[in-house]
Amino acid sequence: MAKVAFTVPRINAFRCPTDKRQSFMWDSTAQGLGLRATPSGKPSYVFQGVYQGKDIRITIGSAEAWRVPDAQAKARELQRLIDEGKDPRQLKRDALAAQAAKAQAEKIEAITVExxxxxxxxERTPYWxxxxxxxxxxxxxxxxxxxTRGTRGKGVTNAGPLYPLMHLPLRELTAPVIxxxxTKEGKTRPTAxxxxxxxxxxxxxxCSEHPQYSAVVPHNNPAKTRKSREALGKARVKQDALLKEQLPAWFAAVSAISNPVVSAYLQTLLLTGARPGEVIGLRWQDLDLHWRGLKIRDKVEGERMIPLTPYVHSLIEALPRxxxxxxxxxxxKHAAITEPNHAHDRACQAAEIPDLTLHGLRRSFKSLTEWLEVPTGVVAQIQGHKPSATAEKHYTVRPLDLLRLHHExxxxWILEQGHKTPTKHRMPVN
Known part of the structure; x- marks a missing residue:
């Protein structure tokens, strides 16, 4: 191969003939240094040498980006590596891999909690x-x-308790930070x-089990410390429930609520013992008028069927669709009622019944059944509690008609104690 001393004019004048796929010019100063050009591309420096008896060629870089002396120095460096028994191609691959790994590590280090x-x-939403x-x-x-409300006088909504942590780098979510x-959140809103x-x-x-984040978070969960647990305190066991003698005042106050949908919702809550969210989530398609059933979307089993009792059916039947x-x-337009607890709080205040929550109505259902000595398993099945014994879980099957016997x-009884006239309405089973 003819060689010439590389100069800037020779580099700038070098072109590939249009009838060839590529053309080379070789330097007489640095061993193995060449300039490669194609008809459509820009010239670039290459190095060609012999490693373990085989020709190898490595691209150094664009002729526009590399000065001639720098390209010559790079060619000499590559030849020196070959003389030392090293493969420049593998070294280049290793360097690129290390560079990519470093960039990935830096990217992970910069990941925020959010x-x-x-x-x-x-990833987890399908399971929730x-x-x-x-x-x-x-x-x-x-x-x-x-x-306009629930803002502690600020006029705007408050940030959630986890919001201050969202913008931290994930690697900074350590035990002292949590x-x-x-300590701060436990002083103002311990329940949340x-x-x-x-x-x-x-x-x-x-995060500790996820390959992308496990290298960032500590091996031991930084939230599982005694100090953070103690700072938040223990939740008090809720005891709010209606007494039998409070039922007349409660029914009178709830029946007087101006919004009939909210009034019906609260009474349904008490008479089914369901969770507040389960009752709000009821859709018209969940009513089985043929078999007098009510399909509840259950957080434990996915869904459960409970009896559609006469009075609850009369309440629902009177509601606008x-x-x-x-x-x-x-x-x-396309939503269920929101925040019925406010109307309930006002009704309880009028009835002089203190501190009764919506979940307290579910607790009331269970407590009031004690007066009737209803089998515990029946009440648990109506309310959607997990069976607590092997026999109950695997061997006791209560069909809807048996539940209806107890539920009605x-x-x-609850309506009688509340001085409400039980409806005589019965839906025929076809």
């Missing part, structure tokens, strides 16, 4: 119920939206903070 949180939610999904969104919201967060702590604890467990929801909102008796 970025990992969104990946976590996306809607209420659990809503908790993850509610506790991380930024706040600052205009609102402990400081728990305890739920938030359970969510962040589960999230960090997921605004949308697919049984307890539909007046203001929102419970409803009739």
């Amino acid at each position: 970025e990992a949180w969104q990946a976590y939610i996306q 119920g809607q209420h659990h999904i809503n908790d993850h969104a509610r506790l991380t919201r930024s706040g600052g939206e205009k609102a 402990e400081a967060w728990a 903070a305890r739920l938030a702590w359970r969510l962040i604890r589960a999230f960090l467990t997921w 605004r949308n697919e929801h049984v307890f539909a909102s007046e203001r929102k 008796r419970i409803e009739s």
Whole structure:
């Protein structure tokens, strides 16, 4: 191969003939240094040498980006590696791999809690119920939206307890950081903070098992420390439930609520013993008028069928069909009612019944059945509690008609104690 001394004019003048796929010019100064050109591309420096008896060619770089002396120095470096018995191609691959690994490590190091949180939610959402999904969104919201209530006088919504952690790098979510967060949040909103702590604890467990994030988070879950747990305190056991003698005042106050949908919802809540969210989630398609059943979307079993008792059916039958929801909102076109607890609080205040929550109505159903000595398994099946014994779990099967026998008796007794006239309405079973 003819060689010439590389100069800038020779480099700039070098072209590949149009009738050839590529053309080379070789340097007489640096062994193995060449300039390669194609008809359509720009010239680039290459190095050609012999490694272990085989020709190898390595691209150095564009002629525009490399000065002649620098290209010559690079060619000499590559030849020196071959003389030392090293493969420049493998060294280049190793360097690129190391560079890519470093870039990936830096990228992971820079991942924020929010970025990992969104990946976590996306992966886990198919396994969660809607209420659990809503908790993850509610506790991380930024706040600052205009609102008229529940804002502690600020006029805008408050940020969720987890929001301050979202913008931290994931690697900085350490035990001291979580402990400081728990100490602060535990002083102002301990109930919400305890739920938030359970969510962040589960999230960090997921991160430790995820290949992309396991290198960033500590091996031991930083949320599982005694200090953070103690800072949030223990939840008090709820004891709110209606007494038998409070039923007349409660029914009178709830029946007087101006919104009939809310009034019917609260009475249904008490007479079914279901969870507040389960009753709000009822749709018209969940009513089985043929077999007098009510399909409840259950957080334990997915769904359960309970009796559609006469009085509850009369309440539901009187409601307007605004949308697919049984307890539909007046203001929102395709939504169920929201925040019925406010109307309930006012009704309880009028009835002089203190501190009775919506979940307290579910607790009331269970407590009031004690007066009737209804089998515990029956009440648990109606309410959607997990069976507590092997025989109950595997050997006891109660069909809907057997549940109805007990449930209608419970409803009739509660209405009688509340001075409500039990409905005589019976839906025929065809």
